[in-house]
Amino acid sequence: MCAYAHPTSRIDEKANLPAGLWLESAATLTIQVQSKYPVLASAAVTGGSLAEGLFGRVVVVTRTEDVTTASIINDFIVACNLEALKINRRTKSARKDALAKYKLSPEERDGVDLDVLTGYQVFDRSARVFFVEGLEEKAIRRLLDVIPGLTAGLVNIRLSPDLKDALKKTSTYLRKRMPADCFECLTKLDQVEKLSCVKV
Secondary structure, eight states: OOOOSSOOSSOOTTOOOOTTHHHHTTOOOOOOOOOSSOOBOOHHHHTTOGGGGBEEEEEEEEETTOHHHHHHHHHHHHHHHHHHTTOOOSSHHHHHHHHHHOOOOHHHHHOSOOOOOEEEEEEOSSEEEEEEEEEIIIIIHHHHHHSTTOOOSEEEEEOSSOHHHHHHOGGGGOTTTSOHHHHHHHHHHHHHHHOSOOOO
């Protein structure tokens, strides 16, 4: 049975919806949008610094055994963020510790010119996927230059069981056992691992 989405005391199957009644009845519509490419911040929000308002993302897929690429990405992110946040420490461990404990101020979180890289990596026994975000024309561009072949740091997410094993399990596809968001995330990760080229 279908009913019109406007106030009425009865359901009349032959009635047409009057023009403009959607506004009068305070009807609402919710739309969820997933952006494939970065969104350009408006000049009003950025205070006119529109050029620095464009954020980008780099997705790097490597084998888990490829510690060289993982080390290059991690070291670059640490160096970039230490410079952007003006953190000075004598030892490497002290610098990493200071970076891990650093909390962005509300101004830093809302700003569009702080040149830090954030993201995470997801890995299992066979593959490692890095998702890194930052200012496209600054740190992201420099990161692309240092990658071979192509929080104020990375969050490491270890998958157990491995992604391929999880996607083979029947329970992964049961709605009562696997939340829709988790299932969507697993399938997208699987698609990312299979990509031969990623557009930035």
